[in-house]
Amino acid sequence: MRATHIFCFLFLTLVANYSLAQQTDSTRYYKNIIRYNLSGGLLFGIDHYIVFGYERVLSPKRSISVNFGKASMPKLVSISTDSFQVNKDQKRSGLNFSIDYRFYLARENKFRAPHGLYIGPYYSYNRFTNDVKWTSKSSSSSSDVAVDTKFNIHTVGFELGYQFIFWKRLALDLVLVGPGLGFYDYKATINSNIDPAKREQIQEGLKQLLTQKFPGMNYVFSDQEIDANGVMRTNTIGYRYIVHIGFNF
Template structure:
Protein backbone atom coordinates (compact mmCIF):
# COMPACT_ATOMS: atom_id res chain seq x y z
CA UNK A 1 0.00 0.00 0.00
CA UNK A 2 2.87 2.39 0.83
CA UNK A 3 4.49 1.73 -2.57
CA UNK A 4 1.18 2.48 -4.35
CA UNK A 5 0.76 5.74 -2.46
CA UNK A 6 4.36 6.73 -3.29
CA UNK A 7 3.76 5.95 -6.97
CA UNK A 8 0.58 8.03 -7.00
CA UNK A 9 2.49 10.90 -5.42
CA UNK A 10 5.19 10.69 -8.09
CA UNK A 11 2.57 10.80 -10.88
CA UNK A 12 0.84 13.85 -9.38
CA UNK A 13 4.17 15.66 -8.95
CA UNK A 14 5.17 15.01 -12.56
CA UNK A 15 1.82 16.29 -13.83
CA UNK A 16 2.07 19.46 -11.75
CA UNK A 17 5.59 20.15 -13.00
CA UNK A 18 4.55 19.68 -16.59
CA UNK A 19 1.55 22.07 -16.68
CA UNK A 20 3.37 25.42 -16.93
CA UNK A 21 5.57 24.43 -19.87
CA UNK A 22 3.18 22.77 -22.33
CA UNK A 23 3.03 25.96 -24.39
CA UNK A 24 6.73 25.66 -25.24
CA UNK A 25 6.20 22.54 -27.34
CA UNK A 26 6.13 22.20 -31.12
CA UNK A 27 2.61 22.80 -32.49
CA UNK A 28 1.02 20.99 -35.37
CA UNK A 29 1.84 23.96 -37.62
CA UNK A 30 5.58 23.61 -37.03
CA UNK A 31 7.92 21.72 -39.28
CA UNK A 32 7.61 17.94 -39.10
CA UNK A 33 11.17 17.72 -40.32
CA UNK A 34 12.48 19.45 -37.18
CA UNK A 35 10.32 17.52 -34.71
CA UNK A 36 12.06 15.21 -32.23
CA UNK A 37 11.28 11.62 -33.12
CA UNK A 38 13.14 9.57 -30.50
CA UNK A 39 12.72 8.97 -26.78
CA UNK A 40 14.98 7.04 -24.41
CA UNK A 41 13.15 6.25 -21.18
CA UNK A 42 13.20 4.54 -17.78
CA UNK A 43 10.37 2.51 -16.23
CA UNK A 44 9.74 4.47 -13.05
CA UNK A 45 6.60 2.63 -11.93
CA UNK A 46 8.15 -0.84 -12.09
CA UNK A 47 11.08 0.34 -9.99
CA UNK A 48 8.71 1.92 -7.44
CA UNK A 49 6.70 -1.32 -7.10
CA UNK A 50 9.52 -3.88 -7.09
CA UNK A 51 12.46 -1.82 -5.83
CA UNK A 52 14.90 0.45 -7.64
CA UNK A 53 17.67 -2.11 -7.22
CA UNK A 54 15.45 -4.99 -8.41
CA UNK A 55 13.75 -3.54 -11.48
CA UNK A 56 15.96 -1.75 -14.02
CA UNK A 57 14.15 -1.50 -17.36
CA UNK A 58 14.91 1.01 -20.11
CA UNK A 59 13.08 1.65 -23.37
CA UNK A 60 13.33 3.34 -26.74
CA UNK A 61 10.49 4.90 -28.75
CA UNK A 62 10.79 5.83 -32.42
CA UNK A 63 8.22 7.94 -34.27
CA UNK A 64 7.63 6.49 -37.76
CA UNK A 65 5.21 9.10 -39.15
CA UNK A 66 3.05 12.02 -38.02
CA UNK A 67 0.65 9.80 -36.08
CA UNK A 68 2.42 6.52 -35.21
CA UNK A 69 5.41 5.16 -33.29
CA UNK A 70 6.79 1.91 -31.91
CA UNK A 71 8.68 1.22 -28.72
CA UNK A 72 10.77 -1.56 -27.23
CA UNK A 73 11.74 -2.04 -23.58
CA UNK A 74 14.02 -4.43 -21.74
CA UNK A 75 16.10 -4.90 -18.64
CA UNK A 76 16.80 -6.90 -15.52
CA UNK A 77 14.10 -7.64 -12.97
CA UNK A 78 13.81 -9.54 -9.71
CA UNK A 79 11.16 -10.19 -7.10
CA UNK A 80 11.19 -7.85 -4.08
CA UNK A 81 12.84 -8.84 -0.84
CA UNK A 82 10.39 -10.97 1.07
CA UNK A 83 9.51 -11.16 4.72
CA UNK A 84 10.19 -14.42 6.53
CA UNK A 85 7.82 -17.29 5.76
CA UNK A 86 7.43 -19.89 8.51
CA UNK A 87 5.15 -22.89 8.83
CA UNK A 88 5.03 -25.75 11.31
CA UNK A 89 7.35 -27.72 9.00
CA UNK A 90 9.46 -25.19 7.09
CA UNK A 91 11.32 -21.96 7.72
CA UNK A 92 12.67 -19.73 4.95
CA UNK A 93 16.37 -19.21 5.54
CA UNK A 94 17.62 -16.98 2.69
CA UNK A 95 17.71 -16.26 -1.03
CA UNK A 96 20.47 -18.04 -2.92
CA UNK A 97 19.55 -16.59 -6.32
CA UNK A 98 17.11 -13.90 -7.38
CA UNK A 99 17.14 -12.53 -10.93
CA UNK A 100 15.22 -12.32 -14.20
CA UNK A 101 14.49 -10.14 -17.19
CA UNK A 102 11.69 -8.21 -18.89
CA UNK A 103 11.13 -7.48 -22.57
CA UNK A 104 8.12 -5.70 -24.06
CA UNK A 105 7.00 -3.73 -27.08
CA UNK A 106 4.06 -1.67 -28.25
CA UNK A 107 2.83 0.14 -31.36
CA UNK A 108 1.21 3.52 -30.79
CA UNK A 109 -1.40 5.41 -32.78
CA UNK A 110 -1.40 9.05 -31.73
CA UNK A 111 -4.93 10.41 -32.18
CA UNK A 112 -4.75 13.26 -34.69
CA UNK A 113 -8.11 14.79 -33.73
CA UNK A 114 -7.21 14.86 -30.02
CA UNK A 115 -3.61 16.11 -30.18
CA UNK A 116 -2.15 19.56 -30.81
CA UNK A 117 1.43 18.31 -31.07
CA UNK A 118 3.45 15.93 -33.14
CA UNK A 119 4.20 12.55 -31.55
CA UNK A 120 5.68 11.49 -29.26
CA UNK A 121 3.64 14.16 -27.41
CA UNK A 122 -0.03 13.35 -27.08
CA UNK A 123 -2.82 10.86 -26.51
CA UNK A 124 -2.32 7.40 -28.01
CA UNK A 125 -3.83 3.92 -28.25
CA UNK A 126 -2.33 0.66 -29.48
CA UNK A 127 -1.43 -3.00 -28.88
CA UNK A 128 1.30 -4.21 -26.51
CA UNK A 129 3.15 -7.45 -25.80
CA UNK A 130 5.29 -8.37 -22.79
CA UNK A 131 7.38 -11.26 -21.45
CA UNK A 132 8.74 -11.56 -17.90
CA UNK A 133 10.90 -14.30 -16.42
CA UNK A 134 11.82 -14.56 -12.74
CA UNK A 135 14.25 -17.11 -11.29
CA UNK A 136 14.59 -17.61 -7.57
CA UNK A 137 16.46 -20.20 -5.49
CA UNK A 138 15.79 -20.35 -1.76
CA UNK A 139 17.18 -22.23 1.20
CA UNK A 140 14.77 -23.62 3.76
CA UNK A 141 15.02 -25.37 7.09
CA UNK A 142 12.89 -28.53 7.28
CA UNK A 143 11.94 -29.33 10.86
CA UNK A 144 11.74 -33.05 11.45
CA UNK A 145 11.81 -32.71 15.19
CA UNK A 146 12.72 -30.26 17.91
CA UNK A 147 16.42 -31.08 17.58
CA UNK A 148 16.49 -32.58 14.10
CA UNK A 149 16.59 -30.15 11.18
CA UNK A 150 17.52 -30.47 7.51
CA UNK A 151 18.45 -27.81 4.94
CA UNK A 152 16.50 -27.90 1.67
CA UNK A 153 16.84 -25.91 -1.54
CA UNK A 154 14.03 -24.88 -3.87
CA UNK A 155 14.36 -23.65 -7.45
CA UNK A 156 11.53 -21.46 -8.70
CA UNK A 157 11.03 -20.40 -12.30
CA UNK A 158 8.16 -17.99 -13.05
CA UNK A 159 7.25 -16.87 -16.59
CA UNK A 160 4.52 -14.42 -17.67
CA UNK A 161 3.55 -13.80 -21.30
CA UNK A 162 0.98 -11.05 -21.94
CA UNK A 163 -0.72 -9.29 -24.84
CA UNK A 164 -3.28 -6.49 -24.77
CA UNK A 165 -4.25 -2.96 -25.70
CA UNK A 166 -3.43 0.35 -24.06
CA UNK A 167 -4.51 3.98 -23.74
CA UNK A 168 -1.93 6.51 -22.65
CA UNK A 169 -0.63 10.04 -22.82
CA UNK A 170 2.94 11.24 -23.20
CA UNK A 171 4.02 14.75 -22.25
CA UNK A 172 7.14 16.39 -23.67
CA UNK A 173 8.04 19.25 -21.33
CA UNK A 174 10.95 21.66 -21.33
CA UNK A 175 11.42 20.45 -24.93
CA UNK A 176 13.31 17.32 -23.80
CA UNK A 177 11.72 15.72 -20.75
CA UNK A 178 9.31 12.89 -21.65
CA UNK A 179 6.68 11.78 -19.13
CA UNK A 180 4.81 8.75 -20.47
CA UNK A 181 1.70 7.48 -18.68
CA UNK A 182 0.12 4.19 -19.75
CA UNK A 183 -3.18 4.75 -17.96
CA UNK A 184 -5.32 1.81 -19.15
CA UNK A 185 -3.79 -1.43 -20.43
CA UNK A 186 -6.11 -4.46 -20.25
CA UNK A 187 -4.90 -7.76 -21.68
CA UNK A 188 -4.64 -11.50 -21.23
CA UNK A 189 -1.70 -13.26 -19.61
CA UNK A 190 -0.32 -16.78 -19.45
CA UNK A 191 1.33 -17.66 -16.12
CA UNK A 192 3.76 -20.57 -15.73
CA UNK A 193 5.21 -21.26 -12.27
CA UNK A 194 7.66 -24.14 -11.82
CA UNK A 195 8.90 -25.20 -8.38
CA UNK A 196 11.46 -27.92 -7.66
CA UNK A 197 12.97 -29.00 -4.35
CA UNK A 198 15.79 -31.18 -3.09
CA UNK A 199 15.61 -33.68 -0.25
CA UNK A 200 13.56 -36.74 0.62
CA UNK A 201 10.09 -35.49 1.48
CA UNK A 202 6.76 -37.22 1.88
CA UNK A 203 3.89 -36.10 -0.35
CA UNK A 204 2.37 -34.20 2.56
CA UNK A 205 5.65 -32.43 3.30
CA UNK A 206 6.19 -31.61 -0.37
CA UNK A 207 2.68 -30.13 -0.57
CA UNK A 208 3.42 -27.90 2.42
CA UNK A 209 6.68 -26.74 0.84
CA UNK A 210 4.94 -25.98 -2.45
CA UNK A 211 2.36 -23.96 -0.57
CA UNK A 212 5.20 -21.94 0.93
CA UNK A 213 6.63 -21.40 -2.58
CA UNK A 214 3.24 -20.11 -3.69
CA UNK A 215 3.31 -17.65 -0.81
CA UNK A 216 6.69 -16.39 -2.02
CA UNK A 217 5.17 -15.39 -5.35
CA UNK A 218 1.83 -14.03 -4.13
CA UNK A 219 3.28 -12.17 -1.16
CA UNK A 220 4.70 -9.16 -3.01
CA UNK A 221 3.84 -9.65 -6.69
CA UNK A 222 0.80 -7.42 -7.49
CA UNK A 223 -2.26 -9.39 -8.52
CA UNK A 224 -0.84 -12.89 -8.09
CA UNK A 225 -2.99 -13.61 -5.04
CA UNK A 226 -5.96 -13.28 -7.41
CA UNK A 227 -4.39 -15.20 -10.34
CA UNK A 228 -3.36 -18.21 -8.23
CA UNK A 229 -6.19 -18.03 -5.69
CA UNK A 230 -7.65 -21.45 -6.55
CA UNK A 231 -4.53 -23.03 -8.10
CA UNK A 232 -2.06 -25.56 -6.71
CA UNK A 233 1.06 -27.33 -7.94
CA UNK A 234 0.60 -30.57 -9.85
CA UNK A 235 2.67 -33.74 -9.34
CA UNK A 236 5.49 -32.42 -11.54
CA UNK A 237 5.81 -29.20 -9.55
CA UNK A 238 4.07 -27.00 -12.11
CA UNK A 239 1.29 -24.45 -11.75
CA UNK A 240 -0.10 -22.87 -14.93
CA UNK A 241 -3.06 -20.65 -15.66
CA UNK A 242 -4.37 -18.00 -18.04
CA UNK A 243 -6.06 -14.93 -16.68
CA UNK A 244 -6.93 -11.31 -17.35
CA UNK A 245 -3.87 -9.07 -17.10
CA UNK A 246 -3.38 -5.36 -16.76
CA UNK A 247 -0.63 -2.92 -17.67
CA UNK A 248 -0.04 0.49 -16.11
CA UNK A 249 3.31 2.21 -16.45
CA UNK A 250 4.98 5.53 -15.76
CA UNK A 251 8.05 6.19 -17.90
CA UNK A 252 10.38 9.14 -17.59
CA UNK A 253 12.74 9.85 -20.46
CA UNK A 254 14.68 12.13 -22.80
CA UNK A 255 13.42 13.21 -26.22
CA UNK A 256 15.85 13.89 -29.06
Protein backbone atom coordinates (compact mmCIF):
# COMPACT_ATOMS: atom_id res chain seq x y z
CA MET A 1 0.00 0.00 0.00
CA ARG A 2 2.81 2.36 0.91
CA ALA A 3 4.57 1.58 -2.39
CA THR A 4 1.37 2.47 -4.27
CA HIS A 5 1.17 5.84 -2.51
CA ILE A 6 4.80 6.58 -3.32
CA PHE A 7 4.26 5.63 -6.98
CA CYS A 8 1.16 7.87 -7.25
CA PHE A 9 3.02 10.76 -5.63
CA LEU A 10 5.95 10.45 -8.03
CA PHE A 11 3.62 10.15 -11.01
CA LEU A 12 1.63 13.25 -10.06
CA THR A 13 4.88 15.16 -9.48
CA LEU A 14 6.16 14.25 -12.94
CA VAL A 15 2.86 15.25 -14.57
CA ALA A 16 2.85 18.60 -12.76
CA ASN A 17 6.45 19.33 -13.72
CA TYR A 18 5.78 18.37 -17.35
CA SER A 19 2.69 20.60 -17.51
CA LEU A 20 4.60 23.51 -15.99
CA ALA A 21 7.45 23.02 -18.46
CA GLN A 22 5.03 23.00 -21.39
CA GLN A 23 3.35 26.17 -20.17
CA THR A 24 6.69 27.92 -19.58
CA ASP A 25 7.94 27.03 -23.06
CA SER A 26 4.74 28.23 -24.76
CA THR A 27 4.84 31.58 -22.96
CA ARG A 28 8.60 32.10 -22.97
CA TYR A 29 9.51 35.75 -23.23
CA TYR A 30 12.61 36.62 -25.24
CA LYS A 31 14.29 39.88 -24.23
CA ASN A 32 17.18 40.17 -26.69
CA ILE A 33 17.56 40.87 -30.39
CA ILE A 34 20.69 40.88 -32.54
CA ARG A 35 20.17 42.58 -35.88
CA TYR A 36 21.71 43.64 -39.19
CA ASN A 37 21.13 46.97 -40.96
CA LEU A 38 19.68 46.14 -44.38
CA SER A 39 18.96 49.66 -45.66
CA GLY A 40 22.49 50.98 -45.14
CA GLY A 41 23.96 48.22 -47.25
CA LEU A 42 21.54 48.97 -50.07
CA LEU A 43 22.42 52.68 -50.05
CA PHE A 44 26.19 52.53 -49.64
CA GLY A 45 27.04 49.03 -50.87
CA ILE A 46 26.94 45.79 -48.92
CA ASP A 47 30.74 45.46 -48.81
CA HIS A 48 31.22 49.00 -47.44
CA TYR A 49 28.38 49.23 -44.93
CA ILE A 50 28.26 46.46 -42.33
CA VAL A 51 26.41 47.55 -39.19
CA PHE A 52 25.06 45.21 -36.50
CA GLY A 53 22.87 46.03 -33.53
CA TYR A 54 21.64 44.72 -30.21
CA GLU A 55 18.33 45.46 -28.49
CA ARG A 56 17.64 44.64 -24.84
CA VAL A 57 14.14 44.71 -23.36
CA LEU A 58 14.12 46.52 -20.00
CA SER A 59 10.42 46.08 -19.21
CA PRO A 60 7.29 44.88 -21.04
CA LYS A 61 7.06 48.30 -22.76
CA ARG A 62 10.63 49.66 -22.87
CA SER A 63 13.95 48.74 -24.47
CA ILE A 64 17.33 50.16 -25.41
CA SER A 65 19.07 49.56 -28.72
CA VAL A 66 22.72 50.03 -29.77
CA ASN A 67 24.16 49.72 -33.28
CA PHE A 68 27.77 49.80 -34.43
CA GLY A 69 29.78 48.88 -37.49
CA LYS A 70 31.77 49.74 -40.58
CA ALA A 71 30.54 52.42 -42.97
CA SER A 72 32.07 54.21 -45.94
CA MET A 73 31.01 56.61 -48.68
CA PRO A 74 29.67 55.31 -51.99
CA LYS A 75 32.28 54.53 -54.66
CA LEU A 76 33.17 57.65 -56.59
CA VAL A 77 32.97 57.88 -60.36
CA SER A 78 34.83 60.26 -62.63
CA ILE A 79 33.83 63.85 -62.00
CA SER A 80 35.69 66.64 -63.78
CA THR A 81 36.28 70.34 -63.35
CA ASP A 82 37.76 72.63 -65.99
CA SER A 83 41.31 71.49 -65.19
CA PHE A 84 41.06 68.36 -63.02
CA GLN A 85 39.33 65.02 -62.95
CA VAL A 86 39.12 62.20 -60.43
CA ASN A 87 41.79 59.68 -61.23
CA LYS A 88 41.47 57.20 -58.37
CA ASP A 89 39.29 56.67 -55.34
CA GLN A 90 42.14 55.24 -53.29
CA LYS A 91 40.78 54.48 -49.87
CA ARG A 92 37.41 54.61 -48.15
CA SER A 93 36.69 53.92 -44.51
CA GLY A 94 34.44 55.00 -41.67
CA LEU A 95 32.12 53.92 -38.91
CA ASN A 96 28.54 54.15 -37.75
CA PHE A 97 27.26 54.27 -34.17
CA SER A 98 23.74 54.88 -32.91
CA ILE A 99 21.68 54.40 -29.78
CA ASP A 100 17.95 54.74 -29.14
CA TYR A 101 15.57 54.32 -26.22
CA ARG A 102 12.23 52.82 -27.18
CA PHE A 103 8.80 53.08 -25.61
CA TYR A 104 6.43 50.41 -26.95
CA LEU A 105 2.95 51.96 -26.87
CA ALA A 106 0.72 50.01 -24.50
CA ARG A 107 -2.57 51.26 -25.98
CA GLU A 108 -1.55 50.42 -29.54
CA ASN A 109 0.10 47.04 -29.00
CA LYS A 110 -1.33 43.70 -27.99
CA PHE A 111 2.20 42.26 -27.72
CA ARG A 112 4.98 42.73 -25.23
CA ALA A 113 8.18 44.50 -26.25
CA PRO A 114 10.05 44.09 -28.54
CA HIS A 115 7.03 43.43 -30.78
CA GLY A 116 4.90 46.37 -31.86
CA LEU A 117 4.73 50.11 -32.39
CA TYR A 118 7.33 52.22 -30.59
CA ILE A 119 8.54 55.80 -30.23
CA GLY A 120 11.64 57.27 -28.61
CA PRO A 121 14.73 59.48 -28.84
CA TYR A 122 17.86 58.54 -30.75
CA TYR A 123 21.43 59.67 -31.37
CA SER A 124 23.58 58.63 -34.32
CA TYR A 125 27.16 59.32 -35.37
CA ASN A 126 28.72 58.68 -38.76
CA ARG A 127 32.35 59.20 -39.71
CA PHE A 128 33.60 58.87 -43.28
CA THR A 129 37.18 59.24 -44.51
CA ASN A 130 38.24 59.16 -48.12
CA ASP A 131 41.50 59.56 -50.07
CA VAL A 132 41.01 60.86 -53.61
CA LYS A 133 43.65 61.42 -56.29
CA TRP A 134 42.99 64.14 -58.85
CA THR A 135 44.86 64.46 -62.13
CA SER A 136 45.49 67.65 -64.08
CA LYS A 137 43.94 67.67 -67.56
CA SER A 138 46.56 70.01 -69.04
CA SER A 139 47.76 68.91 -72.48
CA SER A 140 51.34 70.02 -71.86
CA SER A 141 51.92 68.30 -68.54
CA SER A 142 50.28 65.95 -66.07
CA SER A 143 50.33 66.12 -62.29
CA ASP A 144 48.51 64.37 -59.49
CA VAL A 145 46.98 66.00 -56.46
CA ALA A 146 46.11 63.86 -53.40
CA VAL A 147 43.20 64.97 -51.23
CA ASP A 148 42.18 63.55 -47.85
CA THR A 149 38.59 64.14 -46.78
CA LYS A 150 36.89 63.65 -43.42
CA PHE A 151 33.14 63.88 -42.95
CA ASN A 152 31.42 63.70 -39.53
CA ILE A 153 27.68 63.66 -38.94
CA HIS A 154 26.00 63.88 -35.53
CA THR A 155 22.21 63.57 -35.43
CA VAL A 156 19.80 63.72 -32.50
CA GLY A 157 16.09 63.22 -32.96
CA PHE A 158 12.88 61.34 -32.26
CA GLU A 159 11.72 58.24 -34.10
CA LEU A 160 8.60 56.20 -34.71
CA GLY A 161 8.80 52.61 -35.85
CA TYR A 162 7.30 49.15 -35.80
CA GLN A 163 9.00 45.84 -35.10
CA PHE A 164 7.50 42.56 -36.27
CA ILE A 165 8.35 39.25 -34.60
CA PHE A 166 7.66 36.27 -36.84
CA TRP A 167 7.61 32.71 -35.46
CA LYS A 168 8.83 34.08 -32.10
CA ARG A 169 12.39 34.43 -33.47
CA LEU A 170 12.63 36.43 -36.70
CA ALA A 171 12.62 40.21 -36.11
CA LEU A 172 11.92 42.80 -38.80
CA ASP A 173 12.46 46.32 -37.46
CA LEU A 174 11.27 49.35 -39.45
CA VAL A 175 12.23 52.86 -38.32
CA LEU A 176 9.49 54.62 -40.29
CA VAL A 177 9.87 58.27 -39.26
CA GLY A 178 12.99 59.73 -37.64
CA PRO A 179 13.21 63.55 -37.83
CA GLY A 180 16.07 65.22 -36.01
CA LEU A 181 18.76 67.88 -36.04
CA GLY A 182 21.93 67.05 -37.93
CA PHE A 183 25.39 68.57 -37.40
CA TYR A 184 27.52 68.17 -40.55
CA ASP A 185 31.28 68.78 -40.62
CA TYR A 186 33.24 68.22 -43.86
CA LYS A 187 36.98 68.89 -44.23
CA ALA A 188 39.19 68.39 -47.29
CA THR A 189 42.99 68.55 -47.00
CA ILE A 190 44.91 69.06 -50.26
CA ASN A 191 48.36 67.50 -49.90
CA SER A 192 50.04 69.47 -52.68
CA ASN A 193 51.20 73.02 -53.34
CA ILE A 194 48.88 74.43 -55.97
CA ASP A 195 47.75 77.93 -56.79
CA PRO A 196 44.49 79.30 -55.31
CA ALA A 197 42.59 79.04 -58.60
CA LYS A 198 43.31 75.30 -58.97
CA ARG A 199 42.59 74.77 -55.28
CA GLU A 200 39.17 76.32 -55.76
CA GLN A 201 38.49 74.09 -58.76
CA ILE A 202 39.33 70.96 -56.79
CA GLN A 203 37.16 72.08 -53.89
CA GLU A 204 34.26 72.58 -56.28
CA GLY A 205 34.81 69.07 -57.61
CA LEU A 206 34.85 67.69 -54.07
CA LYS A 207 31.51 69.32 -53.34
CA GLN A 208 30.11 67.73 -56.50
CA LEU A 209 31.33 64.33 -55.35
CA LEU A 210 29.74 64.78 -51.94
CA THR A 211 26.37 66.11 -53.07
CA GLN A 212 25.92 63.79 -56.05
CA LYS A 213 27.06 60.50 -54.55
CA PHE A 214 26.07 60.79 -50.89
CA PRO A 215 22.30 60.39 -50.30
CA GLY A 216 20.64 63.60 -49.10
CA MET A 217 23.74 65.83 -49.17
CA ASN A 218 22.47 67.78 -52.19
CA TYR A 219 19.85 69.17 -49.80
CA VAL A 220 22.11 69.59 -46.76
CA PHE A 221 24.87 71.51 -48.58
CA SER A 222 22.76 73.18 -51.25
CA ASP A 223 23.65 76.72 -50.03
CA GLN A 224 27.10 75.93 -48.61
CA GLU A 225 30.59 76.38 -50.05
CA ILE A 226 33.95 74.90 -49.04
CA ASP A 227 36.02 77.70 -47.50
CA ALA A 228 39.72 78.44 -48.10
CA ASN A 229 40.69 75.92 -45.42
CA GLY A 230 38.73 73.13 -47.09
CA VAL A 231 35.97 73.16 -44.47
CA MET A 232 32.22 73.06 -44.96
CA ARG A 233 29.92 72.99 -41.91
CA THR A 234 26.21 73.33 -41.41
CA ASN A 235 23.36 72.40 -39.07
CA THR A 236 20.01 71.45 -40.53
CA ILE A 237 17.12 69.04 -40.29
CA GLY A 238 18.18 65.41 -40.36
CA TYR A 239 16.20 62.28 -41.04
CA ARG A 240 16.39 58.61 -40.13
CA TYR A 241 14.90 55.65 -41.96
CA ILE A 242 16.22 52.15 -41.30
CA VAL A 243 15.28 48.55 -42.02
CA HIS A 244 16.78 45.91 -39.71
CA ILE A 245 16.50 42.14 -39.76
CA GLY A 246 17.36 40.21 -36.63
CA PHE A 247 17.07 37.20 -34.34
CA ASN A 248 15.03 37.26 -31.13
CA PHE A 249 16.41 35.23 -28.23
